[in-house]
Amino acid sequence: MIDRRRSLINFHARDGFLIHSLLITDRFENEEDLYETPMVIQVHGVLGNFLARGTPRLLPPALLERGYSSFVINTRMAFLGQIMGEGIFDDAIYDIEASIDYLTKEGYRNIFILGYSLGANLVAYFASERLDPNVKGLILEGCAYSLPDSQKKRLKKWNSIPSYEEVYKRAKKILKPDPYHANNDQIFVIYRAWAPSFNPLDAELFTYRTWWFMRGPEASHAKTCDLIKTIKVPVLFIQGSNDDIVEEWESKELAREVYESGNKNVTLRYISNAKHDCMENPEEAIETIVEWIARLENEPLSASKVKR
Amino acid sequence: MKFMEQELISIPYNGSKIDALIYRSIVEKEESEREPIVIHVHGFLGNFLDGSQRFLPPILARAGFSSIAINTRMANFGLFFGYGLLDDTIPQIDRVVIFLKELGYSKIILSGYSLGTSIVLRYASIRNDPSIYPSLKGVVSLATPYSMPDSIRRRWDRLGSKPSYEQVYEEAKEILKPDPYHSTEDRTILIYRARGDSYRPEHTEIYTYKTWWFLAGPEAETAKAYKKMERIKIPILLIQGWYDDIVNPQECYDLARVALNAGNEDVSALYVNAGHTFEGKEEELGDIIIRWLNRRFRNI
Numbered sequence: 337m338i339d340r341r342r343s344l345i346n347f348h349a350r351d352g353f354l355i356h357s358l359l360i361t362d363r364f365e366n367e368e369d370l371y372e373t374p375m376v377i378q379v380h381g382v383l384g385n386f387l388a389r390g391t392p393r394l395l396p397p398a399l400l401e402r403g404y405s406s407f408v409i410n411t412r413m414a415f416l417g418q419i420m421g422e423g424i425f426d427d428a429i430y431d432i433e434a435s436i437d438y439l440t441k442e443g444y445r446n447i448f449i450l451g452y453s454l455g456a457n458l459v460a461y462f463a464s465e466r467l468d469p470n471v472k473g474l475i476l477e478g479c480a481y482s483l484p485d486s487q488k489k490r491l492k493k494w495n496s497i498p499s500y501e502e503v504y505k506r507a508k509k510i511l512k513p514d515p516y517h518a519n520n521d522q523i524f525v526i527y528r529a530w531a532p533s534f535n536p537l538d539a540e541l542f543t544y545r546t547w548w549f550m551r552g553p554e555a556s557h558a559k560t561c562d563l564i565k566t567i568k569v570p571v572l573f574i575q576g577s578n579d580d581i582v583e584e585w586e587s588k589e590l591a592r593e594v595y596e597s598g599n600k601n602v603t604l605r606y607i608s609n610a611k612h613d614c615m616e617n618p619e620e621a622i623e624t625i626v627e628w629i630a631r632l633e634n635e636p637l638s639a640s641k642v643k644r
Numbered sequence: 645m646k647f648m649e650q651e652l653i654s655i656p657y658n659g660s661k662i663d664a665l666i667y668r669s670i671v672e673k674e675e676s677e678r679e680p681i682v683i684h685v686h687g688f689l690g691n692f693l694d695g696s697q698r699f700l701p702p703i704l705a706r707a708g709f710s711s712i713a714i715n716t717r718m719a720n721f722g723l724f725f726g727y728g729l730l731d732d733t734i735p736q737i738d739r740v741v742i743f744l745k746e747l748g749y750s751k752i753i754l755s756g757y758s759l760g761t762s763i764v765l766r767y768a769s770i771r772n773d774p775s776i777y778p779s780l781k782g783v784v785s786l787a788t789p790y791s792m793p794d795s796i797r798r799r800w801d802r803l804g805s806k807p808s809y810e811q812v813y814e815e816a817k818e819i820l821k822p823d824p825y826h827s828t829e830d831r832t833i834l835i836y837r838a839r840g841d842s843y844r845p846e847h848t849e850i851y852t853y854k855t856w857w858f859l860a861g862p863e864a865e866t867a868k869a870y871k872k873m874e875r876i877k878i879p880i881l882l883i884q885g886w887y888d889d890i891v892n893p894q895e896c897y898d899l900a901r902v903a904l905n906a907g908n909e910d911v912s913a914l915y916v917n918a919g920h921t922f923e924g925k926e927e928e929l930g931d932i933i934i935r936w937l938n939r940r941f942r943n944i
Contacts (some may be wrong), residue, residue, distance in 0.1 A: 421845040522843045534831040536726040536852045
């Protein structure tokens with residue numbers, strides 16, 4: 337008999353970054369059942385972590401009730417990563433890679449990856465770069481069509497201070513000639529980034545480098561629309577029907593692009609009565625995820641249609 | 645050999661939760677010797693996955709002491725989203741103490757690191773009546789500023805911060821008037837060259853005017869450790885790194901003097917050859933605390 341586990345686990349990415357994670361598994365009769373049961377790696381959103389409210393906090397126990405395991409990771413984008421400079425979007429896929437390596441070495445072979453919000457864009461980038469045979473599918477929750485375009489539009493809407501163009505100009509000046517290796521990075525604040533007020537909760541904080549690779553016009557890996565076509569594993573897009581951060585068309589358009597690229601195993605679901613966080617309607621969100629995984633397990637090669 | 649069990653927990657608090665990591669020592673001891681338990685409080689922008697909150701509990705557990713490392717409202721983003729006010733952490737610590745008592749612990753030690761020392765010293769100074777708070781048995785204070793506002797002001801002046809301490813004070817007064825605590829006008833501020841002589845992120849501090857006012861401003865009475873020391877009646881252990889570039893080693897000595905002069909007969913101040921984070925001296929730090937705990941609570 338294998339006991340139920342809720343363990344804090346640490347391991348390193350290939351570049352040495354220390355990843356904190358939470359492993360949650362049910363009680364099993366034997367090891368074979370443990371390793372065959374779907375394991376869902378979960379990647380947080382902006383400034384998130386494995387205890388952040390909403391999906392990161394609520395989904396693992398809900399999946400556990402349905403017998404599914406979770407591995408919730410804090411990537412380098414977690415907590416203060418984007419603010420203190422180590423949260424470089426492009427490098428964060430090393431953290432997903434290391435999570436899969438860790439689970440694979442443990443013996444898990446039925447792995448799914450769920451990304452929430454920023455995490456969805458990160459997972460999409462990862463999957464466009466790596467084809468891991470142990471990864472059976474992706475769940476992209478509240479996935480923006482393009483992180484740079486999304487912020488540009490939002491900052492314009494709220495008349496941010498500084499504007500998107502001003503940030504870009506400063507970033508170019510500070511980070512030239514090589515943004516990735518620039519060693520004179522700085523933190524900056526964007527006021528009126530989420531609403532027309534100077535309230536701290538409506539501000540955004542980055543360093544010029546973290547902004548450059550996540551939100552800047554040249555952040556090519558954060559433009560999910562440009563790389564989603566290369567994803568070959570099954571994809572489930574979920575989005576709250578009342579999402580106030582990502583527009584309704586964004587998931588639909590991404591799903592369409594996956595389908596038209598030849599990957600017919602793509603599903604799109606809107607979760608009713610939920611905003612950006614689908615776990616605002618936990619029953620429907622869980623049912624959608626669990627049904628999709630179950631269907632893949634039973635019919636791994638079946639082609640589903642893009643549907644709402 | 646397995647010497648502890650670690651569990652991630654959430655303590656219900658005021659419609660929300662206090663996240664914590666509890667480390668239960670399973671080193672064989674007499675039932676009467678499973679106490680005390682140590683509450684660890686993080687530093688500036690910290691949380692229970694970082695620094696001494698992370699490395700001390702396993703070291704203490706090997707010696708038979710259990711710990712709980714908590715995230716207060718000043719953890720992570722508290723200081724720069726505006727809700728990380730020092731005084732508001734007191735009811736959170738109260739809740740953790742009650743939680744531990746419900747688990748059967750009756751001897752509790754508070755341990756704070758850097759900014760966390762302001763929290764634990766403030767707590768111990770206002771919960772200082774043993775007839776009302778008998779479970780609070782001692783305070784461990786690591787890298788303790790004599791006065792957080794004075795310490796920050798000195799450091800910013802020395803490094804030529806941008807903006808200066810005086811500029812921030814003037815702006816804060818203007819924005820938060822007439823009542824800083826209840827002011828709804830707040831905003832995020834960056835202080836460059838606050839922790840080193842560059843504009844790099846690691847040398848930058850982030851606050852809102854409000855969180856700065858109550859932690860670093862000249863009127864932040866609750867963050868002045870020397871004023872708290874005078875009121876603490878339980879044993880105090882101060883530990884300071886000789887090479888700390890954030891807190892001057894002299895501040896530790898001065899704080900110990902204040903406590904002794906106020907009549908506290910059990911005050912210890914010890915130094916290690918380390919910087920502000922005690923990096924490289926984790927075991928030595930742990931050993932000092934273990935010896936201090938053993939002498940007072942285990943008759944060893």
